[in-house]
Amino acid sequence: MIADQLGLHVSTVSRVLHAKPGEGLRAASSPTVERVRKLADELGYQRNPHAMSLRTQRSNLIGVLVPRLSDVVLATIYEGIEEAAAELGLSTFVINTRDLPEVQRARTEMVLGRRVDGMIFGDAHADSGFLDEVAARGVPFTLVNRRAGQHPAVVCDDYLGGRMVAEHFLELGHEEVAVVAGEPYASTGVDRTSGFVERFREAGLLIPEHRIVHSRFDARGGREGTERLLATGPLPSALFVVNDFGAIGTIGALRDHGLRVGADIAVVGFNDTPLAAELPVPLTSVRSPMHEMGRRGLHQLVRVLEGEPGETELLRPELIVRASSDPELYAGLMRKMATA
Amino acid sequence: MIADQLGLHVSTVSRVLHAKPGEGLRAASSPTVERVRKLADELGYQRNPHAMSLRTQRSNLIGVLVPRLSDVVLATIYEGIEEAAAELGLSTFVINTRDLPEVQRARTEMVLGRRVDGMIFGDAHADSGFLDEVAARGVPFTLVNRRAGQHPAVVCDDYLGGRMVAEHFLELGHEEVAVVAGEPYASTGVDRTSGFVERFREAGLLIPEHRIVHSRFDARGGREGTERLLATGPLPSALFVVNDFGAIGTIGALRDHGLRVGADIAVVGFNDTPLAAELPVPLTSVRSPMHEMGRRGLHQLVRVLEGEPGETELLRPELIVRASSDPELYAGLMRKMATA
DNA sequence: CCTCATTACCCAAACGTTTGCGCCAAACGT
DNA sequence: ACGTTTGGCGCAAACGTTTGGGTAATGAGG
Known part of the structure; x- marks a missing residue:
């Protein structure tokens, strides 16, 4: 270390620069502390994270897995993760x-080979024995976006979100409704759908099987799902698509069939992506706190890393009617x- | 290292596991090599990257800076970077x-404190003395998305893209045109605009100052820019917005003013984002190879890391008419x- | 039998930290 | 005056690699 050109031993310097106020009062005399601090930032000293990780077995690195960052939902969640991580001096791989x-x-x-301290999964699959294995190996992790099993997760209260949409439709008097439900392995789509379906059932309305179609989470998926919906049976008057x-x-497919969204058929999305408000016919959507979800996901992980139990958080959604x-x-x- | 339960010295094992075929023939006898390899993957041995980085002064880490990942353009570029990096055994921070x-x-x-081997900037500002400083410090880096100064960059040929749009408008007989030009510090917007303007000038048509407005790169920015455009002077018959x-x-603003995009006024975007094709009136856009740009950006950086000069690449855009x-x-x- | 190469290893230093322990001197208590 | 504390710091091991320089054994050539 360059800072022992002060004639001090590296250990002393290390203590001075590292010691949390609470622990290392035995560190050095205040004049020494000053000298060290001064030289350190004159030289722009930054401690070598590899040496530190090697010694302490802690890397301050977090691995984050997402389905794809080009999905604005995941990207926004990740922004929250990254922001919170940076505040705590942690770095994240995505x-x-x-x-x-x-x-x-x-x-x-x-990622584990990179010796991360913990992981955040944004791509959990519902069935996932995989996560059980990871947990069994003692790897600390939390889930965001999607939940799975009993693993700690920070997610939107998707079930509630689904109910909100149902409520909205019921208030408007819709009885013939359908759902473009997303991938069956993702808790987001599943929970949103079941909240929706249950609220309708509570109102005495059963949504038939063929009115619920699975789909990929992108525009093409929505289009295909909607085409399938339109191909079978009479037209519903309202459509819940589980993501924006x-x-x-869906909107594209409906237009192709000569249906005016908002007039001939109601459509509601999920996540309140920035462009929902900007569409020609602005899209009603359930706002989920994506950025916040990322932040909390990271904090949850930190808690787990500190040995605390790690619990699941449900974040409150909000229906934005357009x-x-x-x-x-x-x-x-x-x-x-x-x-x- | 656990693998010297074979009675071998760690250095031997290190050589066996590490040696590139070319260099380390002196490594060990083939039976030994076999034994080592076998035990290594029985134990699921992975070498400690921190120890390795510490010793070799190479971290295999790349830092990537972007304006924001929730912009699908940057997210897609980053996907390319990450993909290429993973193929080469590199990890990336974004x-x-x-x-x-x-x-x-x-x-x-x-990021430099994390001892990355090199950096990729996706957020270069045109004026950027900052990048000159970074370069002067000897930090290896490349630019993607935006270029700046003479630093090596992998970007779309934005100038050409702008020309293509102009060409398209000219073929359709538009003479009164305007540009929503993006941020003035971003080469993307600037180059696209100047390509557009110059092609028009070559056709003998000068685009007046007030027909070129700057704007943020998101939907709200486009809306605001367009509002300003509509507030001043007579209506143009075609609008070039430098990003989707x-x-x-823009489309939202035009509709608010009772203008039908495609009929009353032509609009062209840039990047051919996935949703361009899905819009109610599908959007003509200049496709830029974003994923590929990320991949090449990383490869360019690797070349720089290997001591080669590092050159700027212009990727070919393509006009998608809708x-x-x-x-x-x-x-x-x-x-x-x-x-x- | 001696020399010399070659093979197949081992040795040890070094990378930059962290941290338990120990040492010296000064201050303090009795 | 003599233990005892304590403030201030040094010592050295350890983290897991890489790598230049050994060295002992083996075999070939003379």
Whole structure:
């Protein structure tokens, strides 16, 4: 270490620079402390993290797995993770797994090989024995975005979100409804759907099987799911698409069939992605606190790293009603366009 | 190291496990090699990257700075970077700087403190003395997405992309055109705009100052820029918005003013983001090879790390014409909707 | 039998920290 | 005046690699 050009031993310097106020009062005399501090930042000293990790067996590194960062939902969650991590002096690796189990496995190994202190999974699969294995190996981790099994997770209260949408539809008098439900292995889609379905059941309305279609989480998935929906049976009057990008595909498909979203059919998305408000017919959507979810996910992990139990948090969603589902707003929109 | 329960010295094992075929023939006898290999993967041995980095002064870590990952363009570029890095056994940190110079500086220091081998900047500012400083300190880096100064960069040929849009407009007979030009410090917006403007000038048409407005790179920015455009002077017949998200905001603003995109006014975006094709009136856009840009950016950096000079690459854009600017496609769209 | 190469290893230093222990001197208590 | 505390620091081991320089055994060549 360069700082023993002060004639001090490295250990002394290490103590001075590292000691938390509480522990190391025995560190050095205050003049020495000053001298060390001064030289340290004159030289722009930064301690070598590899040496430190090697010695302490702690890397201050967190591995984050997501299906794909080009999904704005995951990207936003990750922004929250990264922000919170930076505040705590932690660094994060993020990896795309494309939701493929083999990739999840392989990349997890790779990340663990990097000796991360813990992991955050944003791509949990519901069935996942994989996560059980990881937990059994004693790797500390938390889940964000999707929950799975009993593993600690920070997620939106998707079930509640689904109920909110159902409530909204019921208030508007919709009885013939359908769901584009996303991937069956993702708790997000599943929970949103079941909240929706249950609320309808409570209202005495059973949604038939063929009115619930699974789909990929992107625009094309939404389009395909909607096409399948339109191909079978009579038209529903309202559609719940469990994520905004899917909803965009849905809207496209509906237009192709000559249906006016907001007038002929109501559509609601999920996540309240920034563009929902900007669509030609603004999209009603359930806002989920994605950034906050990331932040809390990281904090949850830190708690686990400190040996505390680690619990699941459900974040409160909020329904943002716009013209795609509200006749009045839609009428207002049309009026405005006509007079312009 | 656990593997000297074979009675071998760690150095021998190290050589066996590490030696590239070319160099370390002196390593060990083939039976020994076998024994070592066998035990190594029985034990699931992975070498400690911190110890290795400490010893070799090479971390196999790359720092990546982006304005924000929730911008799908940057997220996609980063996916390319990460993919290529993983193939080469490198790991990447990615950091959001929100395009703020102080944050760029601070996070760069932090990343360098992590002892990365090199950096990739996706958030270069045109004026950037900052990058010159970084270069002067001998930090190896490359730029992606935006170029700046003479630093090696992998970017889309934005100038050419701008020209393509101009060409397209000229073919359609547009003479009154305007540009929503993005942030003035980003080479992407600047180059796209200047390509566009110059092609028009070559056609003998000068685009007046007030027909070029700067804007943020998101939907709201596009909306605001467009509002300013609509507030001043007569309506242009075609609008070039230098990125797709901005174009979404533009489309919203135009609709608010009762203008039908594709019929009353042509709009072209940039990047051909996945949702461009899915919009109600599909958006004409210049496709830029974002994923590939990330991959090449990383490879470029690797070359620099190996001591080679590092050159700038311009990737070829491609104009994808859709209904938002093509009258025939628009008519087709309307016909389809009417008959549905 | 001696020399010399070659094979197959081992040795030890070094990378930059952290941390338990120990030592010296000064201050303190009796 | 003589133990005892304590403030201030040094010592050295350890973390897990890599790597230049050994060295002992083996075999070939003379």
